[in-house]
Amino acid sequence: MENFNSIVKGALIHDIGKLIQRAQPNPSDKKHGQWGYDWLQESKFFEEDALSIRATITHHKDDEDVFTSNYGLIWYESDNLASFERKQEEDNEKGRWDMFTPLASPFFKVRNPNNLTEYAEISYLPVKKSEGVESVSFNKPDITSKDYESIIKGLKNDLELARGYRPYSINLLLMLFEKHLSNVPSITREVMRGREEQLQKHPDISLFNHSKLTAAIAGSMYHFYRETYPDKWNNELLKDEILKPSPDQKPYLLIGGDISGVQRFIYTISSKGALRSLKGRSFYLELLSEHVVSELIEALQLTRCNIIFLGGGHFYILSYNTKSALEAIDKVRKKINDFLFDEFKGSFQLHIDYVPFSKEGLKNAVPVWQGLSRKLEALKKKKWEDRLFDVLKVECQHRDCDTTYCAVCFREDLPLKDLKMVDDIIKLCEPCYNQYALGTELIKVSKSNHPVIYKLPDKPEGDSIKIGDWYYQIKYGWDKDLHKEAKAVYRINDLNAKHYSHDNTIYIPTGIYQHEDLKELSDAFNVYGMNRIAVLRMDVDNLGKIFAEAVPEEDRTFSRMASISKGLNQFFKYHLNDIVEGKDIDSYDIVGRDMKQTGRRLSVVYSGGDDLFIIGHWLDVLEASYDIKRYFEKYTGNSFITISGGIAINHENYPVYQFARDAQESEERAKSGGKNAIGIFTDESLKWVIFEKVIERIRLFKNFLKVEKDHLSIKGNSLPKTFFYRLLALARRFRNDKVLVLPKAAYLISRAKGKPEDILKIKEVIMTSNEQEWKVTEIATLITLMLMRKGGRENA
């Protein structure tokens, strides 16, 4: 395994020279490989990795050692396979190097899913990652060697900080590459044909994604060739086997995992302790996916480079296709499902399957991914097929449950524990108790802390979560004793190299934002205007189509498809936290409260993959939905990739599962009305452009109102509250009576007093027979009334 590590690490750092070269005054003095090799040697950061750093000068056709060792062959071939997009260009045309070409957004290849002849405009990323939420630019940024110098400086600083942790773990390097190289293009060839073609072929794979995939392929190749040719591996050069495998040989596996029953598991809870339970449950699922992935990686003896995607209860792992790999997967699958069955009585299940593929699958990845989704779908239809006997067995009620049941999940077959809430004691089954405790811990986690999750072999003191044979415990910082004992240390949203001293420190981006003062749902109830809670659900439109068809066929390389899913996940897991908080970004503050100071009072229950679930104060949720949409647009830079959502608004003690269902229905309405929309209130679906008008109209109404600490009130005698009630009634009548409401609207306006220009504006938008305008007025008025109401439990 010593060699394995060197091969993988080598593949990971093989192109580091590109970064060094681009910062040089005389870049053409050496080839990039040599620049990298020399830098690594001089810096002495990689002293212990003598073999790995040879990858820098052993991965090109004309590097002398490429064809003299199996390492060289693997580095060379995995680099090629990871960059099929580059391959084609090198073969087809002459280009010229332009070291300062920026990276294009990974989304720019996505065509209009509803009209595949329509291409997106090219957009670029700044070469150095920005601090806040990433956004693309449509003007080509100017990049100089100074920018590269500064990136190197950042990387060097971090390596310096972690100097004591040498040899650096692959996990640390992965985190640092993600931090520094995510916007650095892996190639900088300029395409010399016409402008159209230049745009089409513009580099859009980052050095981070390229390096990571190369390492994943190299690791898989190592195992595949060692196992398939055990005798030859140590003694012979496997040149033909590696470089010219027969087309029907399938050395690779794409492993896919999917947890089914998530919806039911998370949301089928009562409103007792809802916020903590929700948070706990949803995070439990994150941990579970993480746990399964790490079990698989370990069983397959691979590295985290091989995790192609992890989020939203799904994961994809690139592996090798050998007998021992298949056995290892089966073993993990069985072990986890046995555990899940015992713990949750079949309420959710983990489906794992895989598709073997040849190197062709790295060039056109879509059939592989599609084949895998089909297999996973089929599995979901055969839930617990092998455990039917257990599923149908009559459960005995536990004697604790003779008179009551778990207050959160309603289970009756487990002993119940007392949970003290503020002024109440409720009875919970053990899994729910633990999830509540986990939720409580998570709520304490804020941006300023660096929460750590330790994976431990023995049950630690205090609350912990057991998955399989392991215990997971959250701490707010380094814990000497746990650190020693831990099998893995998870760092949530933490990119500080200093915190990666454990060999198995793992960076996990997680959508976790929650307002500090939000401990129970009721804390978000009475914040501004009417007392209501809202749930927001959102996801990307046409995602299946985007993956299956929207990227032109010749561009569907593994690398590109992985970059796109990674990009989405990054938005929903990492950037989302800042966006919904609304503090350090240009956020929407509809009525001009102090939201920017305090942050939004809401909680990200779940976010990852391409979807999210948020709960909190209704106005905060409403504003956040629009901010998410706006930032998503800036992030992808591709107007064909749209997002839709649904909002449900109700009382704090409305059951969470009903909230979830209502929001889902709203979202479905938004989707069925042509997508790119938000479903709000009971029967309204608004295109985002109209939603924006609603916000503008509320602002117009606000000119007649006064912003108080917790509601809008009447300003002087300009517009009485009855004005808004009447206007709402008129807007509702407009649906049937159409223009006949105009005289009444005129009458209503005639009673307004206020600044003439404001009244003129109101008149302008109300004295109209335009249906859309009235819809805007209706919703804006409704929201304004909700903002004017202080407390109150009546229906809006």
Next chain:
Amino acid sequence: MPEYRQHHRHQQGQQQTQQSPVAEMKEKIKRYQQLKAMPAEEIVSIADRIGAHLKNIGLKTTQIRKFLDGIRKIDTQFNRGKSFNKDTVILLKPKLAYAAGRQERTVKPLMEVLDPAIDAAKDSYESFKKLLALIEGIVAYHKYYGGGD
């Protein structure tokens, strides 16, 4: 009354401040045998111009209020068209004439327009509803242009 209302008249009303639109509107209404055939847009536009005109000649809301209340009462009697009675509609004419007789200068123009409208409203409840909308519209626009009590 705030100044802006003088300066920013609703478009259609503005054109008619100098000249009486009564004759023209009357002709428009007469084109309809049955008022139910008149599009809502046209009702609104007539109401707008007449409302503006009535304000200009100094009609007070109270002068037509009684009449409007009466017609609303009749609507309730008809109970969503179930007990529609055309005689009741025709009898609105003398009521209006009485009001016009007392306030010739201001109410008579209204009567002139409403007369053919009442004639065209007696065929069905749908037509009657349009009549109601027209009268309500006139009152609303009258107020909109600054008409007072």
